[in-house]
Amino acid sequence: MYPLRRNRRLRTSESIRSLVRETIISPNDFIVPLFIVEGRNVKEEIASMPGYYRYSLDLIEKEVKELWSLGLKSVLLFVKVPENLKDNAGKEAINPEGLMQRAIQTVKNAVPEMLVMTDVALDPYSQYGHDGIIADGKILNDDTTAVLSEMALSHAKAGADFVAPSDMMDGRIFEIRSLLEDEGFHDTGILSYSAKYASAFYGPFRDALDSAPVEAQNIPRDKKTYQMDPANREEAIRETLMDIDEGADIVMVKPGLCYLDIVRDIKDAVNVPVAVYQVSGEYAMIKAAAEKGWLDHDAVMLEQLTAIKRAGADMIASYFAKEAVKLIF
């Protein structure tokens, strides 16, 4: 007799498929990255990220209200820092009147319930485009974490709910957590970019913020002395477990699609929520192929988001958030 089990029975119609579906994407899954610039009435498309924009503060209000109406309840803020404010020390990063600090207040005023997360790293503020302070041909670890913790504190004071250190210096989670506790910000969370790889997929993001590393003091134009080697797997677990010990509330793997094995490893190894960042290059690839008519944009977008969640992501930072939820609901 033919096998009693026919797996295709559970695929015969959309009704049964939806009943047995194991992974569902919903607005609750998303963190929406937002790029912010100085000025008024600015909405600039990012050349290598078609359909994605930098907004000035007056326009960000409308944008976050729209996100909220779509059920998107958390944003991750990035700022494009004017060239004349960049230095090697990250001075502007801790300016209480800085663009990030004003952006936090603007979003909170527009939609008080919106969860505001902020990028904590020096690269947008660095004249060299690096995530750390430079001296004698080196990226200085501990001098950098001291500034990062001040930066995180200044975001917390401005009203950030979560700070998201994306720099990959050693010990930064401990430094940030300690300072936040000392200053009474017990409820400010830390989403740590724990397993962040030295990936070539960040190119369009660096266009968005004009933050690509430049050749300086014999330091190469890459971030391989602090971000992880894409060849490594065990190191990702080590980094992540250390960040949890140091006080991270949520850990993150970045980029997404090429690193889904890491996502699953980490999901199995930890008992805190795991985030995944589907990065700018992943966004750009889908947009470019779809523009050429080579891929079905919406289907590929949803397939990738589903795959990221299936691999173990409890939440996804994605430039597709808005498009995806519009399609689903």
Ligand code: PBG
């Ligand atoms: C910088 C930072 C980067 C991204 C987030 N924070 C770029 C980098 O490390 O060079 C990349 C995000 C993306 O590509 O979408 N600290």
